Structures are given as structure tokens and as C-alpha cells.
Amino acid sequence: MREVRVVSVVDHTWSIGELAEYAGVTVKTVRFYSDRGLLPEAARSAGGHRRYGPEALDRLRLIRSLRALDLPVPDVGRALDQAGALEDILAAQLREVGSRLAALRWREAALQLLRDCAPEERAERLRLLGAVSAPAPPTTAELARFWRRWLPPRLPARLVSTIVEHSVPQPPSDPTPAQVLAFARLHAFTTGPCPGPAYSRPEGRRPDADGRPAVLYDGLLQAHALAAPELRAQRPPRAGEALDCFVAAFADSRDTADTPAFRRQLSAQLATEVRIDRYWQLAAELTDPAQPTPGAAHDWLATALSTQVADEVAA
Structure with a gap:
């Protein structure tokens, strides 16, 4: 299990609700990507609540952009975490779209x-x-x-x-x-x-x-x-x-x-x-x-x- 740092609520992190508000998505969406490992937490509050750093906002926006292209969640994860994976994923998606067309x-x-x-x-x-x-x-x-x-x-x-x-x-x-x-x-x-x-x-x-x-x-x-x-x-x-x-x-x-x-x-x-x-x-x-x-x-x-x-x- 991944270890998370316990911080006070005055630390420079956002709650799941704050991140959802800044990104213009629902709390359910943030939780979905967090549970699948696409959106790592920065820490946990003293009460055990998820906290996210500012970098999570850029990552969440990138996730939404990739998902808007109909990339499956596993492919999104690879694109985010593996260098050079995005090019291969996009090439495969283009072949699939070409076949459908x-x-x-x-x-x-x-x-x-x-x-x-x-x-x-x-x-x-x-x-x-x-x-x-x-x-x-x-x-x-x-x-x-x-x-x-x-x-x-x-x-x-x-x-x-x-x-x-x-x-x-x-x-x-x-x-x-x-x-x-x-x-x-x-x-x-x-x-x-x-x-x-x-x-x-x-x-x-x-x-x-x-x-x-x-x-x-x-x-x-x-x-x-x-x-x-x-x-x-x-x-x-x-x-x-x-x-x-x-x-x-x-x-x-x-x-x-x-x-x-x-x-x-x-x-x-x-x-x-x-x-x-x-x-x-x-x-x-x-x-x-x-x-x-x-x-x-x-x-x-x-x-x-x-x-x-x-x-x-x-x-």
C-alpha cells in the first residue's frame, strides 16, 4: 500500500472538493481517478481525508483531455507514467479510428x-x-x-x-x-x-x-x-x-x-x-x-x- 504523509489542514494542499471545484469536475470524478492510481494524493489530513497538491490540477486536466479522445483508462495511465508511451497509444488509436471510418x-x-x-x-x-x-x-x-x-x-x-x-x-x-x-x-x-x-x-x-x-x-x-x-x-x-x-x-x-x-x-x-x-x-x-x-x-x-x-x- 502506498504511504501518504499526514499533514495539518493548513498545509498548502487541496481537499478533494477543492480540487474538483478548481478543475470543474465532480468529486466523484476525482475519486474515480484517484482510486485507479491516475491521480496520486499528496498527503492525508489529520482526519484521514485526501489532500492534493497543485500539480494534481494539471494532471487532472491532462487526464480529462486524454479521456475526451476516448482513450481507455489503462492507456491514460500508461501515457502519464511511461515516457514515449503516448506516441504509441495515439498511433494505435489512429489505426483503430481509420478502420472504423x-x-x-x-x-x-x-x-x-x-x-x-x-x-x-x-x-x-x-x-x-x-x-x-x-x-x-x-x-x-x-x-x-x-x-x-x-x-x-x-x-x-x-x-x-x-x-x-x-x-x-x-x-x-x-x-x-x-x-x-x-x-x-x-x-x-x-x-x-x-x-x-x-x-x-x-x-x-x-x-x-x-x-x-x-x-x-x-x-x-x-x-x-x-x-x-x-x-x-x-x-x-x-x-x-x-x-x-x-x-x-x-x-x-x-x-x-x-x-x-x-x-x-x-x-x-x-x-x-x-x-x-x-x-x-x-x-x-x-x-x-x-x-x-x-x-x-x-x-x-x-x-x-x-x-x-x-x-x-x-x-
């Missing part, structure tokens, strides 16, 4: 989506939103699981994480109603029953295919990164470093040379490749237009290859 913005956009749609569309939109209603903003866990199922097995964990990071769009913190709908449809696309070949892996990416898929995907990541500036500049698909890197990814994964014959073969294969265009269309609605999706980069490169092959045949 994002949840409210998602809820607002969802309500607007339902309010503004045609009556015949409402039932479907309610079903889509219901599947991702909690939490808000929605989690991308199902989208990540989709990619982990779709990718070939036995890829290095580092590579899988990188592909998932690039392929899964993060829900915007301040979405439009259209983006809420796009995410709900993307969630439905990745969690619904397999419609058939749309969920099959493309030729050359199946676990039973020849070649080295880790080499392929590493190379594709590099090729997509090289193609991204071309897409941002809105240049048409064309030959160049990005296309060479793209073709090399397939050639290296199969331990073969990048020849005109190989490019013709690869172009024909890509033309019949199973695609998930719907995924990338919806993902593009959720991402910054200045950051092309891997799907858009892949399409640009495949088109550049087919254009090059067609030009060579025509020549």
Missing part, C-alpha cells in the same frame, strides 16, 4: 448501391453483399486462397507470396458503390462452384506439365513489371525488352532456346490458353489505374507476341 464508408457505399439500383437487381446484389458483409472493409482471404489453389504446387513459398501480393487487389478504404459491387462479384467468382475449365490451369502451368514452373513464374513477374510502364503510357503492344523477357520465361522454364519457331508455338499456345479475364476485369475496378494488373500486363505481352508472329508470317 473505412467500415462506415464501405457500409455507406453498400447502402447507396442498394438504394440506387433497379428493383429487379436488388435481390442479386443483396445476395452478393451478404456473402462479404463481415467484416467491412472485406477481407481478401478468399481471393488469396483462390490463387493458392490455382498456382502449381511446390512453388517456393516466397514466390507464391509475391504472386498473391501482386494478384489480390486491396479493397479501397473509401470505395464507390461500383467498387463495392466489383469486390462482391470478385468474391463470388473466387468462392463459387467451379464452372469448369475456367478454373483449370493453363497449359504449361499444370502440376503435371513439363518444365520448371518456378522459373516460369519468376520470369513472368519480371516481364509484367517491364510491361507496366508501357501500359501506363498507353502504348500499343510491341516488341521490346518486356516481350523478350516474357518469351524467355517460357523458354527457360522448358530448357529450350528462344527462336522464331518457339515464338510461333508459344503464340499459338497462348491463344488457346484458359483465361480468367473476369477476375482481372473486376480487379482493375478496385485498383489504381496507374498500376496495371498482372492480367492486363499478360494480355499486353501476349498480344505483342501474336502481333510480332503475324508480322513475320506476313513478311
Whole structure:
């Protein structure tokens, strides 16, 4: 138990009532913070009553300011007694407030989506939103699981994480109603029953295919990164470093040379490749237009290859 000094009532201290009056609070408030150790007593009177020094007034005002920010009492105590704790507490509170605001913005956009749609569309939109209603903003866990199922097995964990990071769009913190709908449809696309070949892996990416898929995907990541500036500049698909890197990814994964014959073969294969265009269309609605999706980069490169092959045949 903390020891308190016993003084006479003429000492330069205040009673609990005087401190409450100076601070503009109730005696109950002062007692509450005192009982929780936030407002130490300076002494006790001869009759055992609490006495507070002038410094208690500044401390009480600081406590009230922190509590006005909705800081929990334990956090207030840490902020008062631990050097540097306030910065950490405020950062955590800001993250929590940001999360709450994002949840409210998602809820607002969802309500607007339902309010503004045609009556015949409402039932479907309610079903889509219901599947991702909690939490808000929605989690991308199902989208990540989709990619982990779709990718070939036995890829290095580092590579899988990188592909998932690039392929899964993060829900915007301040979405439009259209983006809420796009995410709900993307969630439905990745969690619904397999419609058939749309969920099959493309030729050359199946676990039973020849070649080295880790080499392929590493190379594709590099090729997509090289193609991204071309897409941002809105240049048409064309030959160049990005296309060479793209073709090399397939050639290296199969331990073969990048020849005109190989490019013709690869172009024909890509033309019949199973695609998930719907995924990338919806993902593009959720991402910054200045950051092309891997799907858009892949399409640009495949088109550049087919254009090059067609030009060579025509020549």
C-alpha cells in the first residue's frame, strides 16, 4: 500500500472538493481517478481525508483531455507514467479510428448501391453483399486462397507470396458503390462452384506439365513489371525488352532456346490458353489505374507476341 504523509489542514494542499471545484469536475470524478492510481494524493489530513497538491490540477486536466479522445483508462495511465508511451497509444488509436471510418464508408457505399439500383437487381446484389458483409472493409482471404489453389504446387513459398501480393487487389478504404459491387462479384467468382475449365490451369502451368514452373513464374513477374510502364503510357503492344523477357520465361522454364519457331508455338499456345479475364476485369475496378494488373500486363505481352508472329508470317 502506498504511504501518504499526514499533514495539518493548513498545509498548502487541496481537499478533494477543492480540487474538483478548481478543475470543474465532480468529486466523484476525482475519486474515480484517484482510486485507479491516475491521480496520486499528496498527503492525508489529520482526519484521514485526501489532500492534493497543485500539480494534481494539471494532471487532472491532462487526464480529462486524454479521456475526451476516448482513450481507455489503462492507456491514460500508461501515457502519464511511461515516457514515449503516448506516441504509441495515439498511433494505435489512429489505426483503430481509420478502420472504423473505412467500415462506415464501405457500409455507406453498400447502402447507396442498394438504394440506387433497379428493383429487379436488388435481390442479386443483396445476395452478393451478404456473402462479404463481415467484416467491412472485406477481407481478401478468399481471393488469396483462390490463387493458392490455382498456382502449381511446390512453388517456393516466397514466390507464391509475391504472386498473391501482386494478384489480390486491396479493397479501397473509401470505395464507390461500383467498387463495392466489383469486390462482391470478385468474391463470388473466387468462392463459387467451379464452372469448369475456367478454373483449370493453363497449359504449361499444370502440376503435371513439363518444365520448371518456378522459373516460369519468376520470369513472368519480371516481364509484367517491364510491361507496366508501357501500359501506363498507353502504348500499343510491341516488341521490346518486356516481350523478350516474357518469351524467355517460357523458354527457360522448358530448357529450350528462344527462336522464331518457339515464338510461333508459344503464340499459338497462348491463344488457346484458359483465361480468367473476369477476375482481372473486376480487379482493375478496385485498383489504381496507374498500376496495371498482372492480367492486363499478360494480355499486353501476349498480344505483342501474336502481333510480332503475324508480322513475320506476313513478311
